[in-house]
Amino acid sequence: MFQGRGTRIVGDSIEHFEAGDLCLLAPPRHCWVSDRKRQKTRSHSAVIQFRPDFLGDKFFAASELRPIRELLGPARRGLRIEGTTRTAVTERMRQMLRLPVGHWQHISQLLWILGTLAESRECVPLATDRPEPETARYDRKKINQVLTLTNVAPGELPSQEAVAGAVRLSPAAFSRFFKKHLGKTYINYVIDLRCRMSAAS
Numbered sequence: 020m021f022q023g024r025g026t027r028i029v030g031d032s033i034e035h036f037e038a039g040d041l042c043l044l045a046p047p048r049h050c051w052v053s054d055r056k057r058q059k060t061r062s063h064s065a066v067i068q069f070r071p072d073f074l075g076d077k078f079f080a081a082s083e084l085r086p087i088r089e090l091l092g093p094a095r096r097g098l099r100i101e102g103t104t105r106t107a108v109t110e111r112m113r114q115m116l117r118l119p120v121g122h123w124q125h126i127s128q129l130l131w132i133l134g135t136l137a138e139s140r141e142c143v144p145l146a147t148d149r150p151e152p153e154t155a156r157y158d159r160k161k162i163n164q165v166l167t168l169t170n171v172a173p174g175e176l177p178s179q180e181a182v183a184g185a186v187r188l189s190p191a192a193f194s195r196f197f198k199k200h201l202g203k204t205y206i207n208y209v210i211d212l213r214c215r216m217s218a219a220s
Contacts (some may be wrong), residue, residue, distance in 0.1 A: 023062025026212070028166065029097035030146025031202045033211050041100040041109060042145070043136060044088075049097060050201065051168040054146040056148075065112050067129060074126075086137035097145035104139040108132050147202070161186050162200050169212070176212065179205045198210075 020164065028038040028050045053062040071079065071091060079088045100108060115128050136142055168182050177185075182205070183193035197205045 022050075022054050022060065023064070025062065026052045028052070028212075032097060032145035033146075034099075034145070039105070039109065041099040041105045043094045043100065043142065045091065045094040045097075048162050048166070050163075065116060067112065067115070067132075069129065072131075087133045088132065090137040090142075093142075093144060096147070098136070098142040099145055100136065100139075100142055102141040103137060104141040108135060111135075139192075158200065161196070165197065169209075176209050 022038050024035070024037050027034050027040065027042075028043070028048075029044065030048060039049075042049075051064070063165070078084070079091075107115045111128050111132050115125055116125055118128075128139065164184055164186055168177060168185055179193065180190055186193065188196060197208070201208060203211075
């Protein structure tokens with residue numbers, strides 16, 4: 020994240036973010052919500068998306084790439100990148116943005132970034148270490164819809180009934196769905212979100 024401020028939600032982690040925020044994430048659930056009342060300009064972010072098998076099924080199985088392979092597991096919890104590592108990786112990302120679309124150096128730069136993160140001690144886990152449920156594409160769409168509805172106006176958090184109706188679930192079904200995928204009840208989620216926003220204000 021190169022510009023902006025607001026609330027970052029990764030699994031059950033809810034934190035304030037400032038310009039320069041940098042994270043390594045794996046699915047299924049994360050969301051950045053801009054603090055529209057405290058900034059005059061729009062937030063801007065740069066994102067690198069890739070599949071673990073984008074270089075083939077066996078590429079990361081090579082012994083030389085074991086550190087990167089071991090990095091991608093903890094990324095399911097979300098990793099916040101700090102210190103000199105964040106500075107170095109951010110600069111590499113800026114270099115990638117200046118390259119033409121489809122340039123071969125995108126791959127070499129990405130491998131450099133992953134290798135640097137794998138060797139760094141400045142990667143801080145975000146979400147709690149608990150098994151993630153398998154999430155179907157349909158459920159991921161609903162999760163994103165719920166997070167958008169909940170965080171579009173953090174100062175005016177909608178009721179559970181309102182969000183349940185918006186995603187076409189009964190309140191009881193929504194309660195089960197939310198706890199399964201977010202790890203806590205909607206009420207506790209809202210309480211955590213309000214506490215984080217108060218602490219950041």
